[in-house]
Amino acid sequence: MAKFVLAGRTDCPFYAKAELLADALQRSLPNFKTRKISILPDEWKDWLEATCQRQGWKHDKSPLVWRELVDEGGSCMLLGGFSDFLEHSQDYYGITSDMPTDMMLSVAAENLEIKMNLIKEEQHRASLIKALHIWISGALSSACHLLIPNLLTAEVFPHTTAISLHLLDVEGDEEELQGLRMETEDLALPLLHQVTIHTDLEQAFQEADVILLLDEWCSGGNDTEEEKKKKVKEMSERYIEYGQLIDMRAKKEVKVIVTGSSFVSLRCSLLVKKAHVIDSNQFVAMATQLENEARAILSNKLKVRASDIKDVIVWGNISGSFYIDLQRAKVFNYNGAIKGPSFFCQSVLNIFHDRFVTTKMISVTDLQHGPAISTANGILTVLKAWNGNCSPDDIFSLGVVCPGYCDLPDGIILSVPVTFTQGKWSVLFDVTVGNELKERLHLSASKVQQVCQVTKTSGDVATICCAHLDVLFSQKRFQRY
Incomplete structure (x- = not known):
C-alpha cells in the first residue's frame, strides 16, 4: 500500500495543486492513501526547518512530500516538492494534474480561509472548556508511563471536568513523545x-495548574569527577530556569511536586528561590516513596501487610541524609498478646522499643532511575491528599518550606510530617523533636542552603555539590534487614 504525506503552506498554490493530484490518485487507486498537513504561513518556515533537520532532509519550499514506509510515525522517504510528486504520479500511476493557475490561486485562498475558520472554531471551543492544565517534565520516564492512566481520574481530581495534559522532555526524542501522546489518547x-x-521550554508551564517534575540526574558508577560535576551543573541550571518559567507562566495557585531519587530537596529549594510571585507553600518534594519503603520493612518484621502500618515519619534531606521516626507510627492487625477488631491499632513503639530507627543504607550506584512504580504511586497519594481526598488525621511525610520550625532557615525544603485539610497542607507540630533530631535537621538544611546560596550568588554550583556526591550516590535505599 502506498501512503504519502503532503505538507505545505496553507496559502501555497502548489500545495493546493498537490492536494488535487493526491485526491485524484486516491479516487483512482484503492490502495493509495494520503495524509495532509496544512501549516499557517507564519509558521511554515520554522516547521519546515525542524522537520528537515529531524529527518535529515534538504528542502526549502512548499509543498513537502514524502512517503511513509509503514503506518503513521514510521520510517519516511523524501519525495520532494510538487514537481517531484507530479513526476512520480505520471511515471508510476499514469495520472497527471492540469489545474489552471487561476484555480490554483483560488483554492489556495480558500484553504487559508478554511484553516483560519477552523482555528477560530477550535479556540472558541477551547474557551468554553475550563480544562485543568497538567505539565509533566521527564515525560519519557518509566514513572510517567505508569502514572498517566491513574492520574487523569476523578479520584485524583474530584472537581475537574476536563484535563489538558502537557508532556515535556527537553532531552527526549520527539517521535517517542508522539508515540506516548497517541497511547495516552488511545486510553x-x-x-x-x-x-x-x-521538547523545548518555549511554552513550558504555560497556564499550569499542576506541575510534576520527574527529571533525574543520577550518576553512573563509572562517572568521573568531572562528569559528576557536569551533571550537577546541568541540573542546577535547569531548575533555576524552571523556577523562573513557573514564576512567569504558571497560575498563581499552581501545585508543584518534585520527585525522583537524586537532589530532590535541592531541586525543590532551587525552584522556591527563583519563583518569587508564587507562594512557596505551592512547592513540595515527595518523600512518600521513602515512607512506604520504611512501612514495608516494618511490615516484614511485624508479619503484617505494609498497608497495616500507618503514620511513619521521614525527616530531613529526601535524597541525602534522612531519618525515620516511629513516635506516631501504629500497626493494625498485629498478631501479638493484645488483639482487637480490624479498626484496633497499637503503637509500633510499644512493640519496638527504639524511639528512633536510624536507617542503614546500601550502595545502589547501578540504579540509573528511581523506582517507577513507587514514584507514580507516591505522586498519586500526594495529589489525592492535596485535592481533599484524605482524612485530616492522616500523616504524610512531605518536603516543604517550613521557616521557623525547629529554627530552620527560610526557603529550604526538608521532609517533615504534615497533614492536609481542605486542600492545604500544614506542618504537624504535635510531635516530639529532640536535640539529636534537631541537630540532624539543621545539618541537612545547612548543606542544602549552602548549595542554594552559591547558586544564587555565582552560578557555579558544581564544586560544592560534588562535595556531597559520594554520600548521595551511595546512600539511596533502606537495608532490608
Whole structure:
C-alpha cells in the first residue's frame, strides 16, 4: 500500500495543486492513501526547518512530500516538492494534474480561509472548556508511563471536568513523545481533553495548574569527577530556569511536586528561590516513596501487610541524609498478646522499643532511575491528599518550606510530617523533636542552603555539590534487614 504525506503552506498554490493530484490518485487507486498537513504561513518556515533537520532532509519550499514506509510515525522517504510528486504520479500511476493557475490561486485562498475558520472554531471551543492544565517534565520516564492512566481520574481530581495534559522532555526524542501522546489518547480517559508534547521550554508551564517534575540526574558508577560535576551543573541550571518559567507562566495557585531519587530537596529549594510571585507553600518534594519503603520493612518484621502500618515519619534531606521516626507510627492487625477488631491499632513503639530507627543504607550506584512504580504511586497519594481526598488525621511525610520550625532557615525544603485539610497542607507540630533530631535537621538544611546560596550568588554550583556526591550516590535505599 502506498501512503504519502503532503505538507505545505496553507496559502501555497502548489500545495493546493498537490492536494488535487493526491485526491485524484486516491479516487483512482484503492490502495493509495494520503495524509495532509496544512501549516499557517507564519509558521511554515520554522516547521519546515525542524522537520528537515529531524529527518535529515534538504528542502526549502512548499509543498513537502514524502512517503511513509509503514503506518503513521514510521520510517519516511523524501519525495520532494510538487514537481517531484507530479513526476512520480505520471511515471508510476499514469495520472497527471492540469489545474489552471487561476484555480490554483483560488483554492489556495480558500484553504487559508478554511484553516483560519477552523482555528477560530477550535479556540472558541477551547474557551468554553475550563480544562485543568497538567505539565509533566521527564515525560519519557518509566514513572510517567505508569502514572498517566491513574492520574487523569476523578479520584485524583474530584472537581475537574476536563484535563489538558502537557508532556515535556527537553532531552527526549520527539517521535517517542508522539508515540506516548497517541497511547495516552488511545486510553479514551473521560477527563482527558487534549495532549500536547514539548521538547523545548518555549511554552513550558504555560497556564499550569499542576506541575510534576520527574527529571533525574543520577550518576553512573563509572562517572568521573568531572562528569559528576557536569551533571550537577546541568541540573542546577535547569531548575533555576524552571523556577523562573513557573514564576512567569504558571497560575498563581499552581501545585508543584518534585520527585525522583537524586537532589530532590535541592531541586525543590532551587525552584522556591527563583519563583518569587508564587507562594512557596505551592512547592513540595515527595518523600512518600521513602515512607512506604520504611512501612514495608516494618511490615516484614511485624508479619503484617505494609498497608497495616500507618503514620511513619521521614525527616530531613529526601535524597541525602534522612531519618525515620516511629513516635506516631501504629500497626493494625498485629498478631501479638493484645488483639482487637480490624479498626484496633497499637503503637509500633510499644512493640519496638527504639524511639528512633536510624536507617542503614546500601550502595545502589547501578540504579540509573528511581523506582517507577513507587514514584507514580507516591505522586498519586500526594495529589489525592492535596485535592481533599484524605482524612485530616492522616500523616504524610512531605518536603516543604517550613521557616521557623525547629529554627530552620527560610526557603529550604526538608521532609517533615504534615497533614492536609481542605486542600492545604500544614506542618504537624504535635510531635516530639529532640536535640539529636534537631541537630540532624539543621545539618541537612545547612548543606542544602549552602548549595542554594552559591547558586544564587555565582552560578557555579558544581564544586560544592560534588562535595556531597559520594554520600548521595551511595546512600539511596533502606537495608532490608
